[in-house]
Amino acid sequence: xxxxxxxxxxxxxxxxxxxxxxxxxxxxxxxxxxxxxxxxxxxxxxxxxxxxxxxxxxxxxxxxxxxxxxxxxxxxxxxxxxxxxxxxxxxxxxxxxxxxxxxxxxxxxxxxxxxxxxxxxxxxxxxxxxxxxxxxxxxxxxxxxxxxxxxxxxxxxxxxxxxxxxxxxxxxxxxxxxxxxxxxxxxxxxxxxxxxxxxxxxxxxxxxxxxxxxxxxxxxxxxxxxxxxxxxxxxxxxxxxxxxxxxxxxxxxxxxxxxxxxxxxxxxxxxxxxxxxxxxxxxxxxxxxxxxxxxxxxxxxxxxxxxxxxxxxxxxxxxxxxxxxxxxxxxxxxxxxxxxxxxxxxxxxxxxxxxxxxxxxxxxxxxxxxxxxxxxxxxxxxxxxxxxxxxxxxxxxxxxxxxxxxxxxxxxxxxxxxxxxxxxxxxxxxxxxxxxxxxxxxxxxxxxxxxxxxxxxxxxxxxxxxxxxxxxxxxxxxxxxxxxxxxxxxxxxxxxxxxxxxx
Numbered sequence: 001x002x003x004x005x006x007x008x009x010x011x012x013x014x015x016x017x018x019x020x021x022x023x024x025x026x027x028x029x030x031x032x033x034x035x036x037x038x039x040x041x042x043x044x045x046x047x048x049x050x051x052x053x054x055x056x057x058x059x060x061x062x063x064x065x066x067x068x069x070x071x072x073x074x075x076x077x078x079x080x081x082x083x084x085x086x087x088x089x090x091x092x093x094x095x096x097x098x099x100x101x102x103x104x105x106x107x108x109x110x111x112x113x114x115x116x117x118x119x120x121x122x123x124x125x126x127x128x129x130x131x132x133x134x135x136x137x138x139x140x141x142x143x144x145x146x147x148x149x150x151x152x153x154x155x156x157x158x159x160x161x162x163x164x165x166x167x168x169x170x171x172x173x174x175x176x177x178x179x180x181x182x183x184x185x186x187x188x189x190x191x192x193x194x195x196x197x198x199x200x201x202x203x204x205x206x207x208x209x210x211x212x213x214x215x216x217x218x219x220x221x222x223x224x225x226x227x228x229x230x231x232x233x234x235x236x237x238x239x240x241x242x243x244x245x246x247x248x249x250x251x252x253x254x255x256x257x258x259x260x261x262x263x264x265x266x267x268x269x270x271x272x273x274x275x276x277x278x279x280x281x282x283x284x285x286x287x288x289x290x291x292x293x294x295x296x297x298x299x300x301x302x303x304x305x306x307x308x309x310x311x312x313x314x315x316x317x318x319x320x321x322x323x324x325x326x327x328x329x330x331x332x333x334x335x336x337x338x339x340x341x342x343x344x345x346x347x348x349x350x351x352x353x354x355x356x357x358x359x360x361x362x363x364x365x366x367x368x369x370x371x372x373x374x375x376x377x378x379x380x381x382x383x384x385x386x387x388x389x390x391x392x393x394x395x396x397x398x399x400x401x402x403x404x405x406x407x408x409x410x411x412x413x414x415x416x417x418x419x420x421x422x423x424x425x426x427x428x429x430x431x432x433x434x435x436x437x438x439x440x441x442x443x444x445x446x447x448x449x450x451x452x453x454x455x456x457x458x459x460x461x462x463x464x465x466x467x468x469x470x471x472x473x474x475x476x477x478x479x480x481x482x483x484x485x486x487x488x489x490x491x492x493x494x495x496x497x498x499x500x501x502x503x
Contacts, residue, residue: 004177007104013313034061070314389421
């Protein structure tokens, strides 16, 4: 019976968010707590557990640090603590003297601390120092990750999501677990080809079910499911994690066939590059947004403020849309999420049913947003803990208040929380379909969340640390030239090969 160690260190950051993330932004679990929790949710580790259970594997759960939501750059002190706990948990298992036959790591790929631009690669390198070169390691990653050389050098194989919006967390964990067991049993000998692509991309064409990006993903799936394919995919990076290796990448992992891996990775990259010009977002100004709303639209209008997407690392305290709607005198019933712990404290002090005069927004990113005064009635108070409608994870928004100010209903949380589905609204008694307009702080949700039933979706060019208007952000660390930050960017494809020693 093989013994498989399981560990997780997962976070996505926006380095343009001025607020540092800390340990409080993670759910941290040790040992059997990891299995107990992940058996209840359909995420990567949950999928891996299902495979290991079926195979009769002895699981060795070591450590899990999973971000509650995305945020700003991880503070160095927090990174040092998490890294130390992660590596200590592995050392303890090695020191028991019982063999570790393989390791499954669940990571994101778009993590960054104040001093370490490649935390995932660094953890893998340090793990190799502990367990040696012969223990197979398979890593699952988000396709918004940044595929560094260090990650590929110190892992035997990687597996990445195939869907955006992401609906294959569980299946990705299953794919990673099955591949690891094949490596452990010496059935396969992985070799990986990677192609770097000088592009940062956003927009509807990245929706894998309907957009042009889906062509590259389906090419990767055909390779992965082919006779010598083990894993394949595309990383489109997280444009808001400004680190030296930020760009897009194709990759193919084959069973001892470097020619196949090289050929197919190149084909996937060339397909992606042929479509990259269309992978931008047509945004409208705040003024154009309000003009469209004031012209009269029957049904609920989705106001997509992806520039303040907390699931992409933004601060969540943008009041730009609210400020504009109040300026033009919009009278439609409007639902908005916003992060403001001071406003929440005032609401709790007043109590349900009481009127409060507070400011909302501008507490976390004051260079972009200024506090906006409102007066409203406190309709609901909660501890902010709830499970997501998408995959069942526990999400923690901190103390949360619903404040009704005229035709505006604000769900105000103490901290950022994922908004790529409707859970935050539902958990606080608000059904977006009951409003004339709803502010959606996420670039893309599963269609049934909003797009399938909203009368119109308006993509707004608002300020924020996760803006799809990429030149606005001010990248300083990624390699240049790169699309769309520079003009006349050339793609000169080059294959990089990776295989573990002795394979």
